[in-house]
Amino acid sequence: MAFGPASRLGVSLFDETPPVEWVPGRSDEEAESIIRAVYRQVLGNAYVMESERLTVPESQFKRGEFSVREFVRAVAKSDLYRSRFFTSCARYRAIELNFRHLLGRSPLDLEEMRVHSTILDTQGFDAEIDSYIDSDEYQNTFGESIVPYIRGYKTEACQSMVQFTHTFQLVRGAASSSLKGDLAGKSPKLNSLVIQSIPTPVISPAGDGATFRNPPVVSRTRLGVGAGEGGKVYRIEVTGYRAKSFNNISKFRRSNQVFLVPFDKLSQEYQRIHQQGGVIASITLV
Structure with missing residues (x-):
């Protein structure tokens, strides 16, 4: 099953x-x-x-x-x-x-x-x-x-x-x-x-041939620009990016990426992602 x-x-x-x-x-x-x-x-x-x-x-x-x-x-x-x-x-x-x-x-x-x-x-x-x-x-x-x-x-x-x-x-x-x-x-x-x-x-694929990428950081410690002792950091799952920066990948391939973002940068990061054609799949507190 x-x-x-x-x-x-x-x-x-x-x-x-x-x-x-x-x-x-x-x-x-x-x-x-x-x-x-x-x-x-x-x-x-x-x-x-x-x-x-x-x-x-x-x-x-x-x-x-x-x-x-x-x-x-x-x-x-x-x-x-x-x-x-x-x-x-x-x-x-x-x-x-x-x-x-x-x-x-x-x-x-x-x-x-x-x-x-x-x-x-x-x-x-x-x-x-x-x-x-x-x-x-x-x-x-x-x-x-x-x-x-x-x-x-x-x-x-x-x-x-x-x-x-x-x-x-x-x-x-x-x-x-x-x-x-x-x-x-x-x-x-x-x-x-x-x-x-x-x-x-596990995110629904963006299209045939979609792939995952490992998160750039896998540490369980609190990370992110401006993340202090009491700061909150959010994990943003993004899909829909075109892999145009990889020469060996077709430009029509799509990839998932993960960003760790402090609370005060969420709005700025949200706008940047959508300007680049990304789709936010989830936002969770680290």
Whole structure:
């Protein structure tokens, strides 16, 4: 069961698309659809050129030598995956993307991310991939025949509200891939949020491909210009900004931002936001 209306949460594509399952003996066309679904999920919705396709594992899957799970493993261990989501990414960004791509959810907490960091240190990349695919969670959820899918916005996939909100940091806007169209790029999105176990706002998306950005400050201390001992500081959630300052993002992408503003600056900040085309989603006292 989902926490709320899928369209309001921005995950309607995932909610309305049933899991893809392979049944041996089906046609070559259906085998191709399974292969495309695996590429789409494991490679984070990224485009795969014909020259990048894994022809040998694909053939092994079509001949029945590989189950869906083993084909997922082959894609995740490939040079294609490694170059996109491991060697070019910060460590904790790579780990959080592994959770998204292979288990369809966000990490539970810092300790879970540390476990995978230790696997990378002591056993290497291949063992890190195996730790997801050989887990009881993977086997119980996807088995041998179901293509992994995004499920972290559902109650059975989340153990806390913090983890639920973090899913939307990793999966926001099905039109964008795990890296392109994402304002975080190759930098970790959840690192500080996981360390401090801080939930993030879940706001209706501004449009297809909308993304969240981590708040610029995550400290729980009172902050803001002019915030004294008795001062009040407000947290303003803003959506609707065009990401025109990012060269690698389409100007039609929209992002959410967070501002911490002292009480005496609220009116001035309100006017500035609306002059720049932003839409205030919420104002809360820090």
